[in-house]
Amino acid sequence: MDFLYVKALHIIFVVTWFAGLFYIIRLFIYHIEAEKKLEPAKEILQTQYKLMSKRLWYIITWPSAILASFFAFWMLYQSPYYLSEPWMHVKLAFVFALYFYHYSCQRIYKQLQNDIIKYSALQLRIWNEVATIILFAIVFLVTLKSAINWIWGVVGIILFGVLLMLSIRLYKKIRAKKSWDKAEKEVLEENN
Template identity: 80%
Template structure:
């Protein structure tokens, strides 16, 4: 098969793999947040999230990991000179980190399927940003093909991660304020009803 077809297939399955990783993280958060709901909403939501997670995980995410890896190894086999390039070494280190992230997601998936909740929604939100950081790093490495400035790249990725964490904390505060404002409005509405 022509190299460019293999490369195209690799890119397609990398995209679907990342899509699965991004969405499974959101489903984990929704599943954990449903724990605070009253019955029967809690059971209905968690049952639905389990089903959605199972389909996403085994129909999209795992197959995408295997196919993206298969086509990547095929490209490296056909073009071993890539392995001599420093930027490829750094990229492969990020890919290895992504494999570990995927494995940890599988652990969380299994726990939630057994109704074991071990992480808060906020921790899961921060955890869910790891593939974003890896995606940025890998895309810049592949496009720029430069490992010489990897120190600046690491500094940039760390700053990007810090900005993501600040954004998550800000989102949490805004969300808490909206919940409080909604609660106050409900109290005022209830007070109006009792006074009438």
């Protein structure tokens, strides 16, 4: 098969892999937030999130990870000179980090399937940004292909990560204030 077809298939499955990774964390967050609901809503929601997670994880995310890796190895087989490029070594380090991230999500998935909640919704919102940082790093490395530029890219990614974390904290404060304002309004309406 022509190299460009293999490359296109690799990119497609990388995109669907990341889509699965981003959405699975969202489902984990919804699952954890459902823990605060009263019965029967809690059980109904958590059962639905378990089913949605299972389908997403085993029908989209895992197959995408496997196929993205398969086509990546195929490209490296067709063009082994890429392995001598310094930017490729750094990219592969980020890909290794992505595999670790995927494995960590697998552990969280299994815990939630067994009704074990070890993380807060905020912790998972922060964890979700790790995939974003890895995505940015890989795209910039593949696009720039320069040892010097990737250093600046990594510095930019770290700054981007800090900005994301600050945004999450701001979002949490805004959400807490809205909840407080809503509760305060309900109390005032009850008193009137």
